[in-house]
Amino acid sequence: MKILYGMQRPDEGEIRVDGSPVSFHTPADAISAGIGMVHQHFMLADNLTVLENVVLGSEPRRGGLALDFAAARRKIKEISDAYGLGVRPDVPVEELGVGDRQRVEILKVLYRGARILILDEPTAVLVPHEVDELFDNLRGLVREGLTILFISHKLDEVLRVADAITVIRRGTTVATVDPEGVTSRKLAELMVGSELPSPETRESTVTDVVALSVRDLTVRTGDGRTVVENVSFDIRKGEVLGIAGVEGNGQAELVEAIMGMRPCEVAALTLGDADISHWSTLRRRAGGIGYIPEDRHRHGLLLESPLWENRILGHQTRRPNVRGPWIDRAGARADTQRIVEDYDVRTPGIDVDAAALSGGNQQKLIVGREMSGDPVLLIASHPTRGVDIGAQAAIWDHLRTARAAGLAVLLISADLDELIGLSDTLKVILRGRIVADVDPANVTPEQLGSAMTGAGEGV
Amino acid sequence: MSGFLDRMLGRVRLGGWLAVAAPVLAVVFAVLITSVVLLIAGKEPVEAFTTLADYGTQPRSMVMTLNTGVMYYISALAVAVGFRMNLFNIGVDGQYRLAAVVAAAVGGAAVVPGVLNIVLVVVSAVVVGALWAAIAGLLRVYRGVSEVISTIMLNAIATGLGSWLVSEHFGVLTGNDLGTRPIPDDAHMPGIPLIAGTPVLVNGFIVVAVLLGVAYWVVLTRTRFGFELRATGKSESAAVASGVSVKKMIVVTMVMSGAIAGLIGMPELLGASYKYSNNFPTDLGFTGIAIALLGRNSPVGMAIGALLWSFLYNSSNQLQLLDIPKEIVQIMQGVVVLSVIIAYELVHRYRMVAEQRRVGRQLAAPAEPPKAEAAV
Known part of the structure; x- marks a missing residue:
């Protein structure tokens, strides 16, 4: 998607538009080839009118300097009427609802002459009737001869709106199917794949000792929305508790609440015997919680610091990194070397910046770091996201080994194979609530997938 | 990735000779710009800089430079x-x-x-x-x-x-x-x-x-x-x-x-x-x-x-003897700051690309003799 829109260069392969090969260096190239992108997050200036937002960056000129708003208004009207978008050009964007804003985004792209539209998860922010409206608009666009690339992980929507469906899993095309001849169930199978990760360890290492106990955890955002509601669970030593769910259903907030990075209401939060609900993040970490964050660049690494400084991050109160108030450079460096060797981090040395490593190697460094210092509990958010297959297998091995040694793991992942393969217990989260308990030994990815979208009967 | 601001404020480290080269280049650039300004104003740049240097190296001015x-x-x-x-x-x-x-x-x-x-x-x-x-x-x-x-x-x-x-x-x-x-x-x-x-x-x-x-x-x-x-x-x-x-x-x-x-x-x-x-x-x-x-x-x-x-500040008065307004020093100071920021930014980009290439090369090279990989 980023490649199609010229934001990234392909390593190999070619793109053809109307049969002729093209190469994009910048989004501007893509736009001039007639490809337009509607982003998931709207890129509109609230305090400007619809008209001003649409022409921003490609303003029609009159006499070289003055802006020709009249011409722009005419053109917007034409496009809006032609495709039935119903956009009013002179309303400030801040007065528009989400559905209207999306139509402005689409119009913006059409205004620049796009014939091919990429829509990235366009329904993520819409309520059902807005989705219906959007689909009507899209059908109108298609009737006028435009091409639409609709990216979504909501199966029913794809089936409703698409004329052809291509399933992509872990960056490869799995299948191209005709929506007429495929069921939602078959599509889910294609999406999640059917093979489970191997080698699978099924002999349980679960003990009776509870490592983390969560009771009635609720998280509200600043504007009062409840994003996690009354979540309760126990994780025992040697147990992997998996949380399955479509992204954005409260997983990230749950993890941040347990880490103490986000305020929450909780009836009881205990690590071992200790009540940690009032502990700071640092104390929770020092108390034995390891944390593999969902977004390693934002939360896991200092990209422009050397590896050995990244080893200290999050462990800046513990040996071998510090001695009292002093950083123990020799100790930290030696231990970084150990992680690099034990976790097979491919790097020329521990003095290179973290940014220079590939995603998989960055992740292995984080896993190695979070496993050091004998954690009691490991919170692993999407531990193998965006890493190559070799690194993925290695990370899974480390998780299994640690589990066998008595580590409790809270696993959050969008990869259903990973969840089913690694978890001893599985819970499904939907709109911030635990809606189902699933036995990973008996569940298929398809059943899990439907439970996650709320479509299934909860298994 | 760091933003431009991070680099401007030096939160991102620069390694090796590049860290020294950037400010030196910036000062040289500032001298050039100031010379152009002096020429436009009809003054002799060499003379102006010689005056600054002569004055700045006298013991008394050196003490003043240190004190400010x-x-x-x-x-x-x-x-x-x-x-x-x-x-x-x-x-x-x-x-x-x-x-x-x-x-x-x-x-x-x-x-x-x-x-x-x-x-x-x-x-x-x-x-x-x-x-x-x-x-x-x-x-x-x-x-x-x-x-x-x-x-x-x-x-x-x-x-x-x-x-x-x-x-x-x-x-x-x-x-x-x-x-x-x-x-x-x-x-x-x-x-x-x-x-x-x-x-x-x-x-x-x-x-x-x-x-x-x-x-x-x-x-x-x-x-x-x-x-x-x-x-x-x-x-x-x-x-x-x-x-x-x-x-x-x-x-x-x-x-x-x-x-x-x-x-x-x-x-x-x-x-x-x-x-x-x-x-x-x-x-x-x-x-x-x-x-x-x-x-x-x-x-x-x-x-x-x-x-x-401090040297520029203390010597600027000397320029008035040559009938050059001392504010020329402020132009020079401003240009130094601007050009040093640009120079650091260029150096930073060069270094990031170079390091990624270097890491890529070092990891690719040992793929042929597998023994070398263990050394990594």
């Missing part, structure tokens, strides 16, 4: 502490002036004799600077007020507060000059005869400035506190996830920055004027911002920057 440089350097340190963690303490200016007013009054009252009085003056300056900066820190933490805005406004308030204190409470009239009561002779900071060939002494606070520079370096690079400060500056989200209390860091850093700012006026107060009056140097806080940018917050870089700035 000491104040510049302390100011740059105060600014740099904030820069390292993304805090823009624009209020160094107000902090040092208010601190100097109060400290001057304390010193002039001579409640304790001799060296004790020096210590008391310095301590009160540090405390006043720290408290004044703490206001901005607390506003940021509890009310979300950008410290840029609050410190700028606090500068204005400090100016008013300072004049009010001097005119209504601490001031005594000596001739036409309204100032605080002079600090008695026994509490003057002794000078150091560092440079031969001139009776002018180097301000004793040069020792304090050097110690501060060393302390700055040790705290930032060798302590847990410094690590957390730098981590917060590089990525606030990563710092939060690692258990750094960003709120606490903001207040502590503001207080530290203000405490150092409190020292800026001390060389002047305890080593030259011995009182706070209308002649007390102003705008040192803003000079500190320029020097911190120039030296990329590195203790050595800022020392060089402070001396360069």
